[in-house]
Amino acid sequence: MSEELATAGREHGLPSDDIWSAYRDGEIAVGDVVVDLSRGVSLQVTGVATKRAGDHPEVRSDPTADLFDADDEELVFNCVFLPDGDGSIAPPPSKTYAYPASRLLRYPVEEATPKERLQREWLTNVLEELAVEANELGAQHRISLREVVTNAFGPEVAGLLDEFVEAAGGEA
DSSP, rough: OHHHHHHHTOOOGGGOOHHHHHHSSSSSSOOOOOETTTTTEEEEEEEEEOOOOOOHHEEEEETHHHHHHHOTTSOEEEEOOOOOSSOOOOOOOOOOOEEEEEGGEEOOGGGGSHHHHHHHHHHHHHHHHHHHHHHSSSSSHHHHHHHHHHHHHHHHHHHHHHHHHHHTTTTO
């Protein structure tokens, strides 16, 4: 499949459906800090390529792909190099590089912070956004939204949504 066909009709050049599905199910995600197993350098994932390893020209021409048994069907990630921490000011990245998933190791950075705190912060941000949007909905839609939040997260979280709606100037 050509890259043009893979991105046709997609905003922001998202990968084709089969690559996008594999990406969502994978361990590595955009924004993750990873290490290149070949060179031991830190990288940050900036995107997922629209071609698999067997079709990607950078991966096919890279002899290290064979060292890591890169499968033709595995995902390819676009990455930038991170500063090495030597104290010098690193210039901003000027280009991305393609790496097959088998050549990358994801750092589990979320282990440094209790997960429930991050999840609670995320949920609070989502509830705040929903509260602002709920104020522009009719009463019946707000009731439906509250039911959805209650079913998904429980009555305690639905109560938080009500508080946010009121704080944003609406009616719960």
